[in-house]
Amino acid sequence: MFKALVMEQDEAGLAQASLKEISEDQLPDGNVTVAVEYSTVNYKDGLCLSPKGGGLVRHYPHVPGIDYAGTVEASDDDRYKPGDKVVLTGWRVGEVTWGGYAQKARIDADKLVPLPDGLTTRQAMAVGTAGFTAMLAVMALEDHGMKPGQGPVLVTGAAGGVGSVATAILANLGYDVAAVTGRPDQAAYLKGLGASSIVPREELNETTKRPLEAETWAGCVDAVGGDMLARVLGQMKYGASVAAVGLAGGAALPATVIPFLLRGVNLLGIDSVMQPYDNRLRAWQRIARDLPMDKLEAMINPATLEDLPALGADILKGQVKGRVVVDVN
Numbered sequence: 001m002f003k004a005l006v007m008e009q010d011e012a013g014l015a016q017a018s019l020k021e022i023s024e025d026q027l028p029d030g031n032v033t034v035a036v037e038y039s040t041v042n043y044k045d046g047l048c049l050s051p052k053g054g055g056l057v058r059h060y061p062h063v064p065g066i067d068y069a070g071t072v073e074a075s076d077d078d079r080y081k082p083g084d085k086v087v088l089t090g091w092r093v094g095e096v097t098w099g100g101y102a103q104k105a106r107i108d109a110d111k112l113v114p115l116p117d118g119l120t121t122r123q124a125m126a127v128g129t130a131g132f133t134a135m136l137a138v139m140a141l142e143d144h145g146m147k148p149g150q151g152p153v154l155v156t157g158a159a160g161g162v163g164s165v166a167t168a169i170l171a172n173l174g175y176d177v178a179a180v181t182g183r184p185d186q187a188a189y190l191k192g193l194g195a196s197s198i199v200p201r202e203e204l205n206e207t208t209k210r211p212l213e214a215e216t217w218a219g220c221v222d223a224v225g226g227d228m229l230a231r232v233l234g235q236m237k238y239g240a241s242v243a244a245v246g247l248a249g250g251a252a253l254p255a256t257v258i259p260f261l262l263r264g265v266n267l268l269g270i271d272s273v274m275q276p277y278d279n280r281l282r283a284w285q286r287i288a289r290d291l292p293m294d295k296l297e298a299m300i301n302p303a304t305l306e307d308l309p310a311l312g313a314d315i316l317k318g319q320v321k322g323r324v325v326v327d328v329n
């Protein structure tokens with residue numbers, strides 16, 4: 001038997017979380033069993049922890065947790081043996097199938113990534129889906145020609161998980177990072193991660209009738225979407241790219257095509273969930289190389305399984321700073 005945070009529906013169909021002892025035969029199918037050490041809280045975890053499961057959870061009882069890192073306990077796959085350290089993000093684990101808010105998990109080997117050299121399981125969960133996606137966004141911007149020295153790179157939702165990791169990686173790579181936040185009290189935190197300037201959210205979250213404004217940003221990692229993304233597109237430098245990662249500010253995109261047609265701006269979609277294995281490996285290796293571990297440490301809020309229902313509600317309100325690391329043991 002082991003501990004898990006289990007969501008169960010009441011008679012009204014609303015799900016509530018409680019800590020339970022469950023047995024290994026309740027775990028989903030898979031050829032690798034992992035002793036989970038750490039998990040985390042992403043925006044999507046907030047949705048899965050909410051009473052209606054955010055439209056993502058299909059069946060109850062359910063164990064949420066879209067990310068986990070731990071040690072292989074048993075494996076029927078040649079690529080993994082007991083004692084190997086592994087990371088899991090995405091593949092709709094924690095949404096459609098049981099996830100990482102438990103002391104054990106079972107999964108197909110194809111979905112795992114070996115923990116890269118230089119990272120602990122705790123650090124891997126300080127990164128989690130949010131940080132992994134931030135790295136994918138930076139890689140996509142680089143693949144489209146972004147280099148240090150071209151001008152400031154904007155990061156929206158900067159004090160959140162994706163934004164914090166993107167800020168630290170970009171600053172470490174030599175970019176001049178402009179961090180957009182709605183929390184002015186987080187300016188010192190963002191400067192500590194390497195941001196060179198702070199842009200108040202109010203400056204960017206209103207639409208304008210002008211489809212083009214001054215050419216300002218050499219790149220953008222956007223965790224917010226909505227009006228802010230529409231506005232930012234009209235402020236990109238000629239030929240620059242925006243990596244669209246999130247929708248913390250809304251899913252609509254009230255923009256015109258003018259920045260694409262007159263300035264050759266690129267809008268790059270970033271998906272972390274179904275990323276092919278080779279690119280996952282490349283991103284995790286880049287994280288181990290390009291994300292300074294002291295900056296990662298400054299983002300960490302430690303938590304336990306008991307703290308998760310409250311943290312899920314907080315992240316949906318935009319009130320979590322940086323990255324939560326959940327010690328499941």
Ligand code: NDP
Nearest residue numbers: 043157158159160161162181182246247248249271272318
């Ligand atoms: P967080 O809640 O940690 O960060 C989101 C940040 O966005 C907040 O901290 C806040 O930053 C800002 N924000 C919140 N509400 C608003 C608003 N109404 N208007 C403007 N800014 C707002 O979440 P994550 O970093 O985990 O995720 C960020 C987004 O990225 C989410 O939408 C998530 O679903 C998406 N995502 C997508 C992935 C993919 O594969 N494409 C993977 C991971 C995440 P501040 O206080 O600094 O303003």
